[in-house]
Amino acid sequence: MIIAYHIIFTTYGTWLPNDPRGSYSKEVYDSELRSLGDLRYGRQDPPPQPNILRRFWTASRDKLARPAFFIDDSKRESIACGFARVVERLDLTVRACAIMNDHIHLLTSRSRQRIEYVIGQFKGAGTRAMGLSQTPWTKGAWKVFISDFETLAAAARYIEMNPIKAGFQPQHWSFVTPLSPTDF
Secondary structure (H helix, E strand, O other): OOOEEEEEEOOOOOOOOOOOEEEEOOOOOHHHHHHHOOOOOOOEEEEEEHHHHHHHHHHOOOOOOOOOOOOHHHHHHHHHHHHHHHHHHOOOEEEEEOOOOOOEEEEEEEOOOOHHHHHHHHHHHHHOOOOOOOOOOOOEEEEEEEEEEHHHHHHHHHHHHHHOOOOOOOOOOOOOOOOOOHOO
């Protein structure tokens, strides 16, 4: 039985299907983007050198329909406020959240709503909270279905460490109810 979801969604133009870091895309549908290189299925280990990523991002700029969207600290706060409204309105329990420069991680307990609906609500609220008329998010999201507490705890740790590994301060959001030993 599913007890939680680890949701990941990215901002537009920041993680393309043929990104040198790898992706879980099965095909590059846009011929302009296809010209940037072959698919690299799955995360690449070791990750590409920074100069390779910079060249890829520079080459991709002119092939995108609009500029890539990056989240800075002020946008991060706005997104969190929007997320808090969704959590309250839908009566969700969010166990962890990382709002990164180019993607979002959310760990939410199972709820009455379909997870696709919940993701749409988070994306919409984040967009409105930033005052944008056009979505900054890519289509779809990754959904990892969690069915045991050990995996839930590991996902929470992974999400909590995401900002730290990227050189940011730990993130603490008012709408997050962290796991505690009594949850097990």
